[in-house]
Amino acid sequence: MPLVKTHKIMTKSLPPVIGIIGGGQLARMMIQEGQKLGVPLRLIAKDHSEPAAQVLNQSFFFKGDPESYKDLRAFLKTVNLVTFESEFISVALLEQAAKELPVQFFPGLQIMAQLQDRLFQKRLLVENKIATSPFLFSENEVDHFEFFKKYKKVVYKKRIGGYDGYGTFIFDSIKDIKRFLTKNNLQDFIVEVFIPFTRELACTFVRASSIKSVANYPLVETRQAHHRCDFVFGPIAHPGTKKLFKQIKKMLNAVDYVGCITFELFEVKGQLLVNEVAPRVHNSAHYTQNACNKNQFQAHLQAGLGLPLSHLKMSNRYFAMTNLLGASIDVLKHQHLLTGILHWYGKIESRAGRKMGHINYLSDNSKILSLALSERKKFLGQK
Numbered sequence: 001m002p003l004v005k006t007h008k009i010m011t012k013s014l015p016p017v018i019g020i021i022g023g024g025q026l027a028r029m030m031i032q033e034g035q036k037l038g039v040p041l042r043l044i045a046k047d048h049s050e051p052a053a054q055v056l057n058q059s060f061f062f063k064g065d066p067e068s069y070k071d072l073r074a075f076l077k078t079v080n081l082v083t084f085e086s087e088f089i090s091v092a093l094l095e096q097a098a099k100e101l102p103v104q105f106f107p108g109l110q111i112m113a114q115l116q117d118r119l120f121q122k123r124l125l126v127e128n129k130i131a132t133s134p135f136l137f138s139e140n141e142v143d144h145f146e147f148f149k150k151y152k153k154v155v156y157k158k159r160i161g162g163y164d165g166y167g168t169f170i171f172d173s174i175k176d177i178k179r180f181l182t183k184n185n186l187q188d189f190i191v192e193v194f195i196p197f198t199r200e201l202a203c204t205f206v207r208a209s210s211i212k213s214v215a216n217y218p219l220v221e222t223r224q225a226h227h228r229c230d231f232v233f234g235p236i237a238h239p240g241t242k243k244l245f246k247q248i249k250k251m252l253n254a255v256d257y258v259g260c261i262t263f264e265l266f267e268v269k270g271q272l273l274v275n276e277v278a279p280r281v282h283n284s285a286h287y288t289q290n291a292c293n294k295n296q297f298q299a300h301l302q303a304g305l306g307l308p309l310s311h312l313k314m315s316n317r318y319f320a321m322t323n324l325l326g327a328s329i330d331v332l333k334h335q336h337l338l339t340g341i342l343h344w345y346g347k348i349e350s351r352a353g354r355k356m357g358h359i360n361y362l363s364d365n366s367k368i369l370s371l372a373l374s375e376r377k378k379f380l381g382q383k
Helices: 025-037 069-076 091-097 109-115 118-127 141-151 174-183 241-254 296-304 329-337 368-379
Strands: 018-021 041-045 061-063 081-084 154-158 168-171 189-193 199-207 214-216 220-225 228-234 259-268 271-278 318-325 341-344 355-363
Touching (some): 018 069, 025 296, 041 069, 069 091, 081 296, 091 109, 109 118, 118 189, 118 271, 141 154, 141 174, 141 189, 168 174, 199 241, 199 296, 228 368, 259 296, 318 368, 329 368, 355 368
Parallel strands (some): 018 041, 018 081, 041 061
Antiparallel strands (some): 154 168, 154 189, 199 214, 199 259, 259 271, 318 355, 341 355
16 A cells, blocks of 8 residues: 655645544643643643643643544644643544644544554555464354364454454354454454464553654563553563564555554564554553653654654663553542552543553662552552
């Protein structure tokens, strides 16, 4: 699939005003870092109570629906550079709303449209010779049956809109696959080989619009709880990173990607396979807020502005990040129990599995992860 480079450096005559689409915790942390940098920011979200709206001067908050043409059009008239906290946006709607307006997007809209589709992700990886699991996209049911017979256990993934386990289905029975295929449109899914990985890893990269060099944060190990990130630990040393990172950086330059992007990996028999790609700031890199000289939110904004990215450095040898899933605001009274650094998202409603905050830890000792997990239990009142 041909790629068109859509991002251009802003003209010097226009002062940068960055608009952020989406009001969740990722937008909140982006705004907090943008304020430190002195960057003019605007936000569109549905309600003043959303996490990002809480930390922004209300005169810079646009109450509107990011899925409404009318609201988007009005918002885009107030900014000249736009980014997103989620890849699940309607690119077609944004293109229509931005028509004939002097506004640019990072990442670019075309690459966003392609990376939000898991089929394109897989094809892009294959084209760039980046190791990933075997996959199939076909509207012929016979092909699906043959694929299953060859690999014995498979994973169906929704091409667009799937996240945190939603839209993912694992099968080890031909009968279950037949039932699934009768109820779903084959155009909406890709099927991959089920990978019995040793562990899950991740790494975040950042590329500025003004340069072709790509920076990266350390490789980290991630653990999931019910398909949601539970904790992160790093840095992780792996002999396969040098080759893989070189391939990824080459690919990001080729598609003119701008901003932060995270590659979620499987380690399989000592080899690294790319599982999925998230074109945005990412949960697995929240540790950078306290463990690096420049965190992912700062780097993402500076990349969009076309500013040179200084070398990313670690502050301490080891780090850990624990997510607070489903925690209520009542736990804040236990902050005195923490030696880690708490980042609370300010969400009004707590429910099972919802990300309410995270805690970052730094140490010269690799046992910091055990401490982090132990303190989280006490903080949440768990035994």
